[in-house]
Each structure stands twice: as structure tokens, then as C-alpha cells.
Amino acid sequence: MSRTTLSKFKKKALTKVxxxxxxxxxxxxxxxxxxxxxxxxxxxxTQEQIATVLHTQKSxxxxxxxxxxxxxxKLSTIEEYAQAVGYEVEIKFIPTQKNT
Amino acid sequence: MSRTTLSKFKKKALTKVxxxxxxxxxxxxxxxxxxxxxxxxxxxxTQEQIATVLHTQKSxxxxxxxxxxxxxxKLSTIEEYAQAVGYEVEIKFIPTQKNT
DNA sequence: TATAGAGTTATCATAGTTGATAACTCCGAA
DNA sequence: TTCGGAGTTATCAACTATGATAACTCTATA
Numbered sequence: 633m634s635r636t637t638l639s640k641f642k643k644k645a646l647t648k649v650x651x652x653x654x655x656x657x658x659x660x661x662x663x664x665x666x667x668x669x670x671x672x673x674x675x676x677x678t679q680e681q682i683a684t685v686l687h688t689q690k691s692x693x694x695x696x697x698x699x700x701x702x703x704x705x706k707l708s709t710i711e712e713y714a715q716a717v718g719y720e721v722e723i724k725f726i727p728t729q730k731n732t
Numbered sequence: 733m734s735r736t737t738l739s740k741f742k743k744k745a746l747t748k749v750x751x752x753x754x755x756x757x758x759x760x761x762x763x764x765x766x767x768x769x770x771x772x773x774x775x776x777x778t779q780e781q782i783a784t785v786l787h788t789q790k791s792x793x794x795x796x797x798x799x800x801x802x803x804x805x806k807l808s809t810i811e812e813y814a815q816a817v818g819y820e821v822e823i824k825f826i827p828t829q830k831n832t
Numbered sequence: 833t834a835t836a837g838a839g840t841t842a843t844c845a846t847a848g849t850t851g852a853t854a855a856c857t858c859c860g861a862a
Numbered sequence: 863t864t865c866g867g868a869g870t871t872a873t874c875a876a877c878t879a880t881g882a883t884a885a886c887t888c889t890a891t892a
Contacts, residue, residue: 660821661807661811663823671825679838680837687881688880689882689883691839691842691881694841695841699879704806704807704879706807706848706879706880707760707807707810710823711761718828719825720760721823722824723823725814725820726819726821726822727819779869780868788850788851789852791854791870792851794870795849795870797869803848803849806879837888837889838887839888839889840885840887842886843883843884845880847881848880849879850875850876852876853873856870856871856872857871861864861865
């Protein structure tokens with residue numbers, strides 16, 4: 633094992649991570665979390681304040697906003713969060729270009 | 733108990749049901765199910781065909797499309813269904829008029 | 833530096849969704 | 863009237879999101 637091999641490995645790993653992040657950025661779940669945080673900050677609320685309104689804990693709000701990609705919240709959870717920051721949810725379906 | 737009482741009871745019950753239906757029709761969950769069914773029919777697919785694509789059973793697809801108002805599907809479930817009918821999901825947040 | 837506020841992470845129990853199977857209704861076509 | 867396709871409903875197991883608690887980091891500020 634040379635130092636070159638190690639640095640190659642690191643480089644490869646980092647590339648994978650960045651690719652993964654880019655990929656996740658496109659997912660609806662990722663966009664959703666970004667939106668949730670933006671709406672909360674726009675409303676001037678802390679996670680703890682939202683937690684109080686929804687009768688839960690701030691740790692759970694943090695988890696909702698930062699859930700890793702393997703988790704997927706329930707629609708009702710998103711709706712409740714939205715209500716707490718003064719919004720309601722609409723689900724839109726956008727056609728994908730399957731056949732060229 | 734007269735027949736008049738019975739008919740009054742029925743009338744009242746029906747009124748309640750209709751009110752309930754109207755209320756549910758406004759919920760995002762209800763709108764979602766209507767959209768899911770519309771998209772599937774537009775794509776010319778049966779519940780069983782979607783079930784095959786998603787590696788599940790037609791009974792589960794039926795449940796998703798007809799879930800009663802107490803159930804709330806996961807976001808990932810909605811996304812998978814959308815993909816099967818050729819769409820992707822976007823979640824929109826619409827401001828509610830809280831203070832007049 | 834120490835104190836408080838805001839947010840994160842880990843953990844476990846509980847509640848709820850989903851997977852899978854089976855039996856059922858309904859409807860149109862042979 | 864029979865038959866098969868499409869959809870519904872019920873049930874239970876397996877899986878996963880959420881509730882709740884605690885300990886932690888980070889930052890601003892006194």
C-alpha cells in the first residue's frame with residue numbers, strides 16, 4: 633500500500649460523495665426539506681416553536697428537516713408542518729419525458 | 733318511535749354524511765387520491781399493472797387510491813406511484829390567509 | 833469563560849403504513 | 863348464465879415513521 637493508493641482511494645470516495653449529493657439534490661425529498669426550512673425561517677419561527685404548536689419535540693422537527701435520504705415522512709406530517717408555518721400543501725404531478 | 737322520527741333521523745344522518753364528504757373533499761389527501769386515479773386512467777393502466785411495476789399487489793394499490801381519511805401515505809409511496817404512471821412529484825406550499 | 837438559545841444526534845417504545853394473501857363484489861362479453 | 867378481468871375489503875406480519883427523552887455541538891453574548 634503506497635500513499636498514492638490511499639490518496640486515490642480518498643479522491644474516489646469524495647467523488648462518490650459529491651455525486652451522491654448531487655443526485656439527492658434532485659430528489660423531491662431533498663427539495664422538500666429545503667422548502668420546509670425556508671418557510672420556517674420566513675415565518676420567523678424556531679424548531680422549538682413549531683414543535684410546541686404541533687405538540688411534539690424540537691428533536692422531531694429537526695429530524696423532519698434533516699432526515700437522511702432513507703427516510704420518507706408521511707403526507708400528514710408534511711401537512712401539519714405546513715399548517716404551523718401558515719401554508720397548505722398541494723401535490724403536483726409533472727410528466728416525465730419517458731419516450732423521446 | 734313514529735315513522736316521522738325515523739325519517740328525521742335518516743335525513744339528519746344523510747346531511748352529516750354529505751357534510752363530511754364535502755369537508756374531506758377539501759383535504760389534500762382526498763385531492764391526491766383523485767389525482768392518482770386520474771393519472772392512472774390517463775396512462776391506460778390497471779391497478780394490477782402498476783402493482784407489477786412497483787413489485788407489490790393490486791390490493792395495496794387499491795388501498796392507496798381509496799385510503800380512508802384517517803390514513804396518510806408516505807411521500808415515497810406517492811413518488812413511486814407517480815413514477816409508475818410517468819410523472820414526478822412536486823410539493824407546493826400555498827400561503828393561507830391567517831390574519832385578515 | 834460561562835451561559836443560554838438554537839439545532840443535531842442517538843435511542844427506544846409506540847403508532848402507523850406497507851407487503852402479502854385470500855375472498856369478495858361488480859360488470860361486460862362469450 | 864357463466865366466466866374472467868378489474869377493483870375492493872379484511873387480515874396479519876413486517877417494516878418504518880413518529881413521540882419522547884437525553885446529551886451533545888455550535889454560536890452569540892454577557
